[in-house]
Amino acid sequence: MSRRSGVLEFAVLGLLRESPMHGYELRKRLNTSLGVFRAFSYGTLYPCLKTLVAQGWLAEETTSDDPLAAPLAGRRAKIVYRLTSAGKEHFEDLLAQSGPDAWEDEQFGVRFAFFGHTERDVRMRVLEGRRSRLEERLEKMRASLARTRERLDDYTLELQRHGMESVEREVRWLNELIETERAGRGRAKGRPADQGRDDTNPTDTTK
Amino acid sequence: MSRRSGVLEFAVLGLLRESPMHGYELRKRLNTSLGVFRAFSYGTLYPCLKTLVAQGWLAEETTSDDPLAAPLAGRRAKIVYRLTSAGKEHFEDLLAQSGPDAWEDEQFGVRFAFFGHTERDVRMRVLEGRRSRLEERLEKMRASLARTRERLDDYTLELQRHGMESVEREVRWLNELIETERAGRGRAKGRPADQGRDDTNPTDTTK
DNA sequence: TTCGTCATGTAATGGGTTACATGATTAC
DNA sequence: GTAATCATGTAACCCATTACATGACGAA
Structure with a gap:
């Protein structure tokens, strides 16, 4: 009932926004389409899909609903999940949030x-x-490094240094992105600012 | 009984190798001394310490054992944990492992x-x-990117690119380290290559 | 016909956090 | 004396994995 997995829920909703899919395919897309994204196991994914359906955000469609498919009774159906309009709305809400949670690593x-x-x-x-x-994180690292530098051996020091450099690198990356956004060259899907909520889905679902 | 947390256990053993500490201090060191290391909560740390004691790898010493401290009965003691010789041995065993687990992110x-x-x-x-x-991971990323490139929008692509660049950067870092090791300039605690397993430990344990 | 991959699920377990409860010690 | 921080612990919960069980479908 309270299976509120945050990231997974968000990712599923977002992927299904593009086109309906079944669980198995969904899982593959979680690895690939979404940057360097973790692979959830089926033991996590399927129960999650169930609760999203229960919430009314997804709708199940078994292949037997398809008039073209053979009408075999009792055959285990392949379940295609589709985002409902309530689900779409919920996703837009999540998308509009820009609070602290959204800057954590995972989110x-x-x-x-x-x-x-x-x-x-x-x-x-x-x-x-x-x-x-x-930048906060960087501050803490610098502070703790200053306090403990002489007590640390070379390997620990090197690890620390490399860690900080990684964070610094991400900050520079963000700076560039922010710069680009500020210059108005945000690249939202071809069309610049308009994002029409089209209910007609373009990808072939019945195949 | 089966509270086998891997990383935490390893880190605790390693930190206590240097000098005895109590839980609270241990937790702080987990954030700082060890590279960019995650902070475990007390709800994880204290139970873990208990099981390590039960295993015989740690020994507890309450401050009331100290003859200088006031011998107040019933007073909640500050517990200092010390690595036993069995614990030291166990840590050496863990340290000697170089199998697949050791190359995972966390470990x-x-x-x-x-x-x-x-x-x-x-x-x-x-x-x-x-x-x-x-490098395996990089291969997978490249492959999946090649398959899906045209279907992805600019942001997803950028995320992917940045992710790969991070991994590539770590590979270069490893290359340098391996080079250094190969050149014999491994920097183990001051002395270059020799690390006799001295049982006479140089850090003051009794303090 | 057998093997690999597609596809869906569940029960047990693991590893961790949160929130809570308690009390000592230090600085102001 | 009171607030902050040091210090230790527990119970309830959360999120996810593992191992397992089932079965369809296509290719060799």
């Missing part, structure tokens, strides 16, 4: 992956929030 | 942090294993 990646469907000002807030989050 | 960081106590050939295997793990 941020998924959020970014769906920037193509996100309003420009929200994108900016998420990007800037993420950056300040990383 | 690798801690392993590296304790390279100062690790044999050179083990260091090499861990470093090389990690590198090949990352």
Whole structure:
């Protein structure tokens, strides 16, 4: 009932926004389409889909609903999940959030992956929030390094250095992105700012 | 009984190797001393310490054991944990492992942090294993990118690109480290290559 | 016909956090 | 004396994985 998995829920909703899919395919897309994204196991994915259906955000469609498919009774159906209009609405709500959660490591990646469907000002807030989050982290690392430097051996030091450099690198990346956004060259799916909520889905579902 | 948390256990053992500590202090060191290391909550740490004691790898010492401290009965004691000789032995065993687990994201960081106590050939295997793990990952990313490139919007593409670049960067880092090790300039705690397993420990344990 | 991959699910378990409860010690 | 921080612990819960069980479908 309270299976509220955050990232997974968000990612599923977002992927199904593009076109209906069944669970198995969904899982593959979680690895690939979405940046460097973790692979959830089926033990996580399927129960999650069930609760999303229960919430009214997804609708199941078994292949037997398809008039072209052989009407075999008792045959285990392949279940295609489709985003309902309530689900679409819910996804837009999630998409509009730009608060602290959205700058955490896990959330941020998924959020970014769906920037193509996100309003420009929200994108900016998420990007800037993420950056300040990383800068805080950097501050803490620097402070703790200053305190403990002489007590640490070379390997620990090297690890620390490399870690900080990674974070610094991400900050620079964010700076560039923010710059691009500010210059108005945000790249949202071909068309610049307009994102019509088309209910006619373009991809072939029945195949 | 089966509270076998892997990383945490390893990190605790390693930190206590240097000097005895109590839980609270231990937790702080997990954030700082060990590279960019995650902070475990007390709800994880304290139970873990208990099981390590039960295993015979740690020994508890309450401050009331200290003859200088006031002998107040019933007073909640500050518990200092000390690595037993069995614990030290167990840690050496863990340290000697260089199998697949050691090249996973989580494990690798801690392993590296304790390279100062690790044999050179083990260091090499861990470093090389990690590198090949990352190269596999890179291969997969490249393949999936090649398959799906045209279907992805600019943001997703950018995320993917940045992710791959991060991994590539870590590979280059590993290359340098491996080079250094191969050149014999492994930097284990001051002295270059020699690391006799001295049982006379140099850090003051009794303090 | 057998093997690999597609496809869906569940029960047990694991590893961790949160929130809570308690109390000592230090700085102001 | 009171607030912050040091210090230790527990119970309830959460999120996800593992191992298992089932079965369809296509290719060799």
